[in-house]
Amino acid sequence: MPAYHSALNEEPDVRQVGNMSILPIKSKFRGPAPQAEPSQADIIDETLDLFRANSLFRNFEIKGPADRLLIVIILFVSDCLAKIGTSRTVPSKIEATKSLNTLAVDNFPVPGDATFALNSHYAPPGSRADADYLRTYLVQVRQELAARLVEILYADGSGKPSKWWMSFQKRRFMSRSLAT
Known part of the structure; x- marks a missing residue:
């Protein structure tokens, strides 16, 4: 059974940095990301929908820049689920929000950096300006994703993260991690 790929691979007129798409997102955070239509799913919605199924795969064939x-x-x-799962006590929604927001804005490698885990599959940005643009775009995407993930994890109102989602904290997609 093949992994699930992005439906946004065939989007026309999408900017690329290196060989990664810069897709529009619905965001309440400031950044360079283009604004998506509020009625349509963006890459973050798609990621949250496909995460659990794709995290079971060790291999993933890249079919386009959105992948x-x-x-x-x-x-x-x-990495977010691992961060929440490794806390000494079960974090409240507010604590999880703070923790994941900090994780989202922490310094992280981008394609082309020596410490980026998947450099063999990604082209480096063409210039320093493109690398900076990609980093700020990914910070905005990570912040928005962290906010949406907390809402999903704590949706039942019990004050504890969803056991169903937290059961994926030790699963590693493609046996990789972005954490250094």
């Missing part, structure tokens, strides 16, 4: 972005975001979701 490269999907991989980076799925790996970040794994």
Whole structure:
């Protein structure tokens, strides 16, 4: 059974940095990301929908530039779940929000950096300006994803994260992690 790929691979007129798409997102955070239509699903919605199914796969065939972005975001979701799961006590929704927002804005490698885990599958940005643009775009995507993930994890109102979602904290998509 093949992994699930992004439906946004065939989007026309999408900017690319290296060989990764810069897709529009619905965001309440400031950043360079283009604004998506509020009625349509964006790459973050797609990632949250496909995360649990794709995290079971060890291999993933990249079919387009949106798949490269999907991989980076799925790996970040794994890191978020691991961060929440390794807390000494079960974090409240507010504590989880603070923790994941800090994780989202922490310094992280982008394609082309020596410490980026998947450099063999990604082209480096063409210039320093493109690398900076990609980093700020990914910070905005990570912040928005962290906010939406907390809403999903604590949706039942019990004050504890969803056991169903937390059961994926030790699963590693493609046996990789973005954490250094």
